[in-house]
Amino acid sequence: MFAYTVETACDKHGWILGYTVNPGNLHDSRTFKGLYDRIKNIGIHTIIADAGYKTPAIAKLLLDDGIQPLFPYKRPMTKDGFFRKQEYAYDEYNDCYICPNDKVLHYSTTNKEGYREYKSCSYACADCQYLSQCTQSRDHVKIVTRHVWEDYMEACEDIRYTIGMKELYSQRKQTIERLFGTAKENHGFRYTQLVGKARMEMKVGLTFACMNLKKLAGILRIREEKRMAMA
Secondary structure (H helix, E strand, O other), X not given: OOOEEEEEEEOOOOOEEEEEEEEOOOOHHHHHHHHHHHHOOOOOOEEEOOHHHOOHHHHHHHHHOOOEEEOOOOOOOOOXXXXXXXXXXXXXXXXXXXXXXXXXXXXXXXXXOOEEXXXXXXXXXXXXXXXXXXXXXXXXXXXXXXEOOXXXXXXXXXXXXXXXXXXHHHHHXXXXXXXXXXXXXXXXXOOOOOOOHHHHHHHHHHHHHHHHHHHHHHHHHHHHHHHHHHO
């Protein structure tokens, strides 16, 4: 369908800091760099993003720039009844994986998507009692993949488990999610209403500027009411 998506960033107080307009058929992880380049120099310490941005490339970009990424838990996309990836232990020293039956999966190759492939021995797996929970491969070979930047993803998981991060992530529903809801319900952002990216960027820019001004007007009104009450 003909549509555009709007990526938006705000601070912890709900002030809109930046935005980008992109074709609707692009995933958030592919368009993140454009928005990040607009806001990265304003003194960011932590970026809180949803699961759509939880990729090795984004994790590496943020950590290399000294910014702490906070991503949510992402449910493994494993078939029901099969072992999940975390049940295969990674041996960093020997660069191999160990399956739940204590068999070793050795490094085989690195594919074009940047994932290192670790394969089991077909002879060792043929008579394994856990074969039906491990793989449906005809040659009984189990393949576990690990991205070349997987260390950055593990660092993000360590951040997620840090004390206070769960409460910090919960603030998304009070900040950016609230802005999305206001833009959709009150300003027609639920659908693409204009033809052309330039027109949509103009509409988004003017709308977000007005939303910030409305927020500022509310703050000034409250301050004036307090001043008058104290006078």
